[in-house]
Amino acid sequence: MGDRRPQGRLGWLTALLVLSATAPAQAALQLRVAIEDGVSQVQVGTSSAAVVRDAAGRQVGQLKAMDGLVAGSQGGQVTLGGLKSGQLWVEPQAGGYVWIGDRWYRGRALLSPKGGGVLAVNYVDLDEYLYSVVGSEMPTNWPLEALKSQAVAARSYALHKRSKVGNAQYDLGDTTRWQVYKGITAETTSTQTAVVQTAGQVLTYNGAIIEAVFHSSSGGHTENVEDVWSSPLPYLRGVADYDQYAPVFQWQETFSAAQMRQRITGVGNILAMTPIALTPNGRVRQMKVVGDAGQRTLSGDELRSALGLRSSLFQVSPSGGAGSGAKSTVPATFVVQGRGFGHGLGMSQWGAYGLASQGYGYQQILGHYYQNAGLAQIQVTP
Incomplete structure (x- = not known):
């Protein structure tokens, strides 16, 4: 991996976090x-x-x-x-x-x-919740160090969400909007081992549990949080990914002119799609869509949702129907080539798999994907 190797910057905080x-x-x-x-x-x-x-x-x-x-x-x-x-x-x-x-x-x-x-x-x-979350979010036959990375990230994410957005009736949901929780059907001995061997461990920054977001695959490089969402966070910084094993590392989708017109409305037949704002790693932040009945500017997330894409790291190439003189004809198809799966922030699960497969421990994996964060041991009091 050359000089791009993770350096294992994750350290232990000396203080205990006490949760009520x-x-x-x-x-x-x-x-x-x-x-x-x-x-x-x-x-x-x-x-x-x-x-x-x-x-x-x-x-x-x-x-x-x-x-x-x-x-x-x-x-x-x-x-x-x-x-x-x-x-x-x-x-x-x-x-x-x-x-x-x-x-x-x-x-x-x-x-x-x-x-x-x-x-x-x-x-x-x-921890019984985490037995299931680890198996719901990550294949249970992956290396134990990858599963342990997922356990710590999921524990941190759950407790962060509990403190920030939990309400009078519940702390979390069970879908991808939160983190996936499928009950005992997702548990295995490996997920239980991953949770037990990281018992009580959470990721922290300045004494607070971090928002330890994760995703499937970044397509080669994760992102700074402010380039994808909003405010910068010192622990969600873009780093080299090791997700080349991912089946979604590269992908391609092809849409007909009719499909594009149905999925991106308000502009008629689509003639061209031009990116006007990208992240430093090439994710679409804004795209201008020009049609024969108008034009719109859409965010990368809006396009990802409309087209059902795996990520906002993509390029669009029209094919067929080239212009003739001053008059453009409608392209016959649009080929979308992309990389990765998910928002590209925090830990890449396929990257964790790649690093664990090469012998890295979960502390090194977490230290790479959550820059400037530390591990702390929570102490629960009634």
Whole structure:
């Protein structure tokens, strides 16, 4: 890798970060993860016998093992079978799992009415949550050091989001808008090992847990955060990536003239697409789209969404339908050539795979992708 090799700048902070847990003290820090939010109804069950409690903690019912019920709302209260209350806790006994929607989860569930529907929140121990997130976000057969990098990044990201955007009802969601959480189906021995061997470790800057964003593949070089989003952050700096193993390192999509007209509206038949602002590494920030009925300026993210592209690191080449004299004809096709998958900020997962495959440890991997950050050990207090 020559002089582009990561230097492993990640150091240990001497101080402990002390977090206050809002969940009951019988467990380590619990996260509240919204699994279903405002849906008309959701199926709920447990793998073992379960106790159902109201908001005051009073037992109001029981569930038999593997006996699923439909939760909904009525008159501003949540319903579950024949039970009805302002809120209902579903608590599996004897180490059982809870079924919410279409998956099994560790921990317990809180059902609340919301917007004429029901909100189902999984209360789960932080590390048990991470068992699933690591396997939901990264292939479980990847090198352990890559999985450990993902565990630390995901733990940091979850706690940062919890402190910044968590609300009165939940801390996180379970989709790519947050980080993917698929319950116990995504767990394996390797993901559990990665979480256990990095227990309590988070990435910090100036004593605060960082927003440890990550993505699949940058296409060769990650970005400075201010070139993609908004304000600069000292730990989200562009660095050389090692994602050449990624199947999405390079990609190509071809669109017909009709497809482009349908996906990018308001300009008629598209004649030309010209970038007017790029990041230092070539991601599209703004693109001028010229058609036979007008023109628009779109952001790279808007184009990525409209065309269903893997990233905003792309170039567009029209083909066929060349101009004739002063009159331009509509190109027959548009070939989009791009690299990478995702926003290109923070840790590249395929880059972590590449570095781990070459013998680098998770501390070196994290130190490369999160410049100026340090590792700290959290201490949870009830």
